Amino acid sequence: MNSNSIQCPALLISAMASGQGKTTVTAALARYHRRQGRRVAVFKTGPDYLDPQILAHAAGSPVAPLDLWMAGEAFCRQQLHRAAREADLILVEGAMGLFDGTPSSADLAIAFGLPVACVLNARGMAQTAAAVGLGLARFRPEMHFHGLVANALGSERHRQLIADSLPADAPLLASLPRRDELALPSRHLGLIQPGEGDDPHNRELDARLDAAAELLADTPLAELPPSVPFTAAEIAPPPPLLVGRRIGVARDAAFSFLYAANLQLLEAMGAELRYFSPLRDKHLPAGLDALWLPGGYPELYAARLAANRSMAASIAALDADGSAIVAECGGMLYLQQTLTDQQGVRHRMAEVLPGHGEMRSKRGCQGMQSAPLPEGEIRGHAHHHSRSHDTLDPIAHGVRASHPAPGEAIFRRGQLTASYLHLFFPSQPQAVAALFGAPPGVEPPKERQNATSGA
Structure with missing residues (x-):
């Protein structure tokens, strides 16, 4: 032993x-x-x-x-x-x-x-x-x-x-x-x-x-x-690429799909995380450099999200300033123009991105995919019972782990990146740091940092 x-x-x-x-x-x-x-x-x-x-x-x-x-x-x-x-x-x-x-x-x-x-x-x-x-x-x-x-x-x-x-x-x-x-x-x-x-x-x-x-x-x-x-694994500590950057993280009943490993990685790279609730808070925390809107159940709270226009305006202002924004699945649905819930009621969303989300009772999408981003390839997965239409043209599609068909669309406008994909940040720390606005000049990784078994 x-x-x-x-x-x-x-x-x-x-x-x-x-x-x-x-x-x-x-x-x-x-x-x-x-x-x-x-x-x-x-x-x-x-x-x-x-x-x-x-x-x-x-x-x-x-x-x-x-x-x-x-x-x-x-x-x-x-x-x-x-x-x-x-x-x-x-x-x-x-x-x-x-x-x-x-x-x-x-x-x-x-x-x-x-x-x-x-x-x-x-x-x-x-x-x-x-x-x-x-x-x-x-x-x-x-x-x-x-x-x-x-x-x-x-x-x-x-x-x-x-x-x-x-x-x-x-x-x-x-x-x-x-x-x-x-x-x-x-x-x-x-x-x-x-x-x-x-x-x-x-x-x-x-x-x-x-x-x-x-x-x-x-x-x-x-x-x-x-x-x-x-036995212990030999993993190099992540580079301190986010030192001094303040990242707002949505966290409440509508946006709760957060891996602790993702939060820990951002902090290990030096980021200061500031949590807020799009359901309860009227504005984003002050002084943010970047924003993360994770997935969750925005469809269950669509009326409350729609009514909180000051929060929508606060996010739109941060986007207009050119700050980095990452929106995953439910976070992406929230940034679009409207969201139709499971009862068929259409709700006004943040209107930061073009697109209309609609909940579906069947034919949801799920499975392992990687996101081939300009910053590097980040692994993750999809799991949703909705679809979006009249969106931006995608810059790329997810690469499925075990199927040749294109995966989820990945959208980008300026420093805003949105997709149905849920990303697992430790799979490629440097690419994640770049997504959240790490200073330029860091060479994008050519290979995943951690060797993967069963790929």
């Missing part, structure tokens, strides 16, 4: 497919161990803003993404090593099905030696659930399969039929009954964010998490998983 490695119990919780209950299981397990007085570090595989908020609420600590394509192996290794130094337990929630995607959750587990527990919604099956579980366990022999978690069971007999059909090296670790009160509340794009709206929502969420945690108590899943050695 490497002398620089640190041992920590760790478990990756994946599933047969999406919608099996892995977020419920991961959050309940985090809540259970937190109630036992343990420090729990939780990660989410792949691009996601909503599940991590539920997981962070359950664990009482921030949740970072782990993705071999978007973030790179070195970033993931660094995050896990740091967590192992501070936590008593590391939990990683997978994305989609265990073997879906390139790289997949299984690839992540194999890369870092994480044992895997797989959640399976067993409604409508009994012994067949064991057959599916056994297939998951055997499909990649190099993966350490820890066991199966059966969800949506109808009775104790149902659980027993599955448990008796599994071999000793792929056991049934736990089971959850078929109860509506255990399901996490959701809507389009995913789960409802904790802390959104009124306090009763958080009380309801806590009640669901506590109930699920109680059901996991006294099961093998609640026992600490095997310890895993985590």
Whole structure:
């Protein structure tokens, strides 16, 4: 074992497919161990803003993404090593099905030696659930399969039929009954964010998490998983290209899709972050050099955004001054002329950019993409249920990770860059610094700073 490695119990919780209950299981397990007085570090595989908020609420600590394509192996290794130094337990929630995607959750587990527990919604099956579980366990022999978690069971007999059909090296670790009160509340794009709206929502969420945690108590899943050695990664600190620059960051219920790693990188490069709310504040913070409007749910608060004309005027003035502005997905929709919500009501937006956004109930876009910008290529992803029309002509399109079709349009006017793409800033710090107005003269990187596994 490497002398620089640190041992920590760790478990990756994946599933047969999406919608099996892995977020419920991961959050309940985090809540259970937190109630036992343990420090729990939780990660989410792949691009996601909503599940991590539920997981962070359950664990009482921030949740970072782990993705071999978007973030790179070195970033993931660094995050896990740091967590192992501070936590008593590391939990990683997978994305989609265990073997879906390139790289997949299984690839992540194999890369870092994480044992895997797989959640399976067993409604409508009994012994067949064991057959599916056994297939998951055997499909990649190099993966350490820890066991199966059966969800949506109808009775104790149902659980027993599955448990008796599994071999000793792929056991049934736990089971959850078929109860509506255990399901996490959701809507389009995913789960409802904790802390959104009124306090009763958080009380309801806590009640669901506590109930699920109680059901996991006294099961093998609640026992600490095997310890895993985590080694440090050698990543050079980001260059201090944003020293002295004040960046306004929109953060409220309408604009909440913020990776902590993105914020940390901006600060590590010297930026001063000033948070504001387009919903509540009348003007931008004073003295800004740049602005970041992240994604979120502007469609749910479109009437309030439309009514706040002073904020729209403040953003338009900053744009007219030539300050750098980065607008992602919901942030881009807000800067356009109008946004039509899911009820078909058209709302006036900030009118900084030409274009009209319209929500759609189906045919949303999602997937991993990189943004080939003049400053350099930044990796990220798309996930939206809307479309925009009558926009600027794009300067480029996103490059999909695993498909030849053009990705999301990227728009630019002056120092303003807008797209449906959500960017992962640590994938290319120098390009990000240039987007936010770093002084000229820095050579754009020819290659990504962090080597990426599975690209």
